[in-house]
Amino acid sequence: MPNRPNHPFSSAGDVADVSDVVRALTIGFSVEMTPRDVRRNPGLCEESMPEGTRVYTTFLPRSPFDDTVKAAMSLIDQGMRPVPHIAARGVADEAELDRMVGELADVGVRELLVIAGSIGTPKGTLTDTMRVLRSGVLERRGITRVGVAGHPEGSPDIDADALDTALREKNAFAAEAGCEMYLLTQFCFAAHPIVAWERRIRAAGNWLPIHVGLPGLTSPKTLLKFGLSCGVGPSLKVLRKQTGGVLSLATTSAYYPDQTLLGLASAVRSDQASLISGVHFFPFGATASTADWAKQIADGQFQIDDRQERLAVTA
Numbered sequence: 001m002p003n004r005p006n007h008p009f010s011s012a013g014d015v016a017d018v019s020d021v022v023r024a025l026t027i028g029f030s031v032e033m034t035p036r037d038v039r040r041n042p043g044l045c046e047e048s049m050p051e052g053t054r055v056y057t058t059f060l061p062r063s064p065f066d067d068t069v070k071a072a073m074s075l076i077d078q079g080m081r082p083v084p085h086i087a088a089r090g091v092a093d094e095a096e097l098d099r100m101v102g103e104l105a106d107v108g109v110r111e112l113l114v115i116a117g118s119i120g121t122p123k124g125t126l127t128d129t130m131r132v133l134r135s136g137v138l139e140r141r142g143i144t145r146v147g148v149a150g151h152p153e154g155s156p157d158i159d160a161d162a163l164d165t166a167l168r169e170k171n172a173f174a175a176e177a178g179c180e181m182y183l184l185t186q187f188c189f190a191a192h193p194i195v196a197w198e199r200r201i202r203a204a205g206n207w208l209p210i211h212v213g214l215p216g217l218t219s220p221k222t223l224l225k226f227g228l229s230c231g232v233g234p235s236l237k238v239l240r241k242q243t244g245g246v247l248s249l250a251t252t253s254a255y256y257p258d259q260t261l262l263g264l265a266s267a268v269r270s271d272q273a274s275l276i277s278g279v280h281f282f283p284f285g286a287t288a289s290t291a292d293w294a295k296q297i298a299d300g301q302f303q304i305d306d307r308q309e310r311l312a313v314t315a
Contacts, residue, residue: 019304021265022311026298030054030083030211030280033287035063035071041287046078048291056113056147056184056280059085061123065100073107082109083147088132089115092124098137105141112138112186113147118157132170139177150183150210152197164204171206187213189223191263198276209277212264214257216283216290223255223284254286255261256293258311262304 012139016024031049035057037046045055058072072082084104101112116128126132129148138146148170151163158166167183172183183206188194194212215223262280267276285289293313296302301315 016269018262018269019300019302020302021269022261022302023266023298023300025212025261025276025279026294028054028168028278029294030056030278030299031216031291031294032056032058032280032282033071034058034060035067036060037285037287038071038074042074043078043148044287045075045080045209045291048288049080050295051079053080054083054111055080056083057085057119059087059090059115059306061087061090061117061119065103069103069107072104072109073220075107081111083111083113084109085113086132088116088126088128089117089119089122091126091132093126094135094137096124097126097135098141099133101137101141101143105143110143111145112143113149114138115149116157129166130173133170133173133177135180139179145180145182147182147184147211148208150185150197152185152188152194155186160192164201166200167206168204171208174185174208182209182211182277184211184280185213187215188196189215189257189260191260191267194260194264194276195267195274199271200272202273202275209274210275211278211280211289212276213282215255216259216281216286217256217293218284218286219252220255220288251285254289256311257281259309260282261297262309262311 030053033045033055037053038057045053049055055075057068058077059068068084072084075082086097086100091100104112114129114132117148126135132138133146133148150167151158154160155163170181173179185194198210264276264279268276279294281290281294281304296315297311299315302311302313305312
C-alpha cells in the first residue's frame with residue numbers, strides 16, 4: 001500500500017495552527033473549466049493562477065473532442081497542467097478510448113480524471129470507471145496520474161452499495177498497478193458530510209488521498225441549481241442557512257466557501273490520519289475571482305473570525 005499523503009503538521013509532530021492547515025490545504029489548489037471557457041478566455045489562467053496549476057476540463061458529450069484537445073494545448077501554453085475528464089459512458093469502446101487518450105498524450109497531457117459520467121445510455125461497452133482503468137490504455141499512453149470520483153453525499157446515478165464496491169475496486173487497482181490515484185469529490189457546502197465520509201471510507205480500507213471539491217465565488221442561486229442536479233443533498237441546507245434562506249439565495253452576489261474550508265482544516269488538524277489533502281474549486285464561470293481568492297488564502301492573507309467561524313481576507 002502506498003504511503004499516505006503528507007499531512008500539514010510540523011516535522012516535530014506538533015499539531016499545526018488551524019490557519020497553517022487552511023493554507024496547506026489551499027496551496028496547490030485546482031480549478032474546473034469547460035473547454036469553451038478556456039477558448040473564450042485566452043490567457044485567463046496565466047493571468048489569474050500560479051504556474052503549474054491543475055485545470056480540469058469537463059467532458060461534454062455533445063461537443064467535439066477536438067475542443068478538449070485544443071483546451072489542453074492552450075492550458076499548456078499558459079503554463080498550466082491540464083487534467084481532462086474522460087467519461088466512460090461517453091466513449092464507444094477501447095479503440096475510441098485509445099484514440100482520445102492518445103491525442104491528449106500527444107499534446108503533453110499526463111493526468112486524467114476518469115469518471116463514469118452522468119449519461120443515461122452508455123455510448124458503448126465502457127460503462128464505468130473500472131473498465132477504463134483496466135483497459136490498459138492509460139498506462140500505454142503514458143498517463144502517470146489519475147483522479148477518480150468521490151461522493152461524500154452520494155450520487156443520483158449510483159446507489160450507496162455500488163459506490164462502496166467501486167471504491168474498493170479502485171483502491172485494489174491502484175495498489176496492484178502501482179498507479180498514482182486520488183479521489184476528487186463532488187462539491188459540498190459543509191465540512192461535516194465530507195469529514196464523516198472520509199472517516200467512514202478510511203475505516204473501510206480506503207487509502208487514496210482526497211481532494212475536496214468546493215464551490216467557487218459564483219452566486220448561491222447558481223450553486224443551488226447545480227447542487228440539486230448533482231445530488232448534493234444534506235449540505236444544501238447549510239447553504240440556505242449561511243445565506244439567510246431562499247430569498248437571499250436569489251439576491252446574494254457571491255458565495256464564499258470559507259466556512260467549509262475552515263471546517264475541513266479544523267477536522268484535519270485534529271486527525272493526523274485524515275486523507276483530506278487538498279481542495280479543488282468548481283467556479284461555474286467565476287474563475288478569475290475564485291483563483292484570486294484561493295491565492296490569497298494560500299498566501300496567508302486572511303484572518304480567522306472565531307466567533308462567526310469564517311475567514312476574512314486581509315489584502
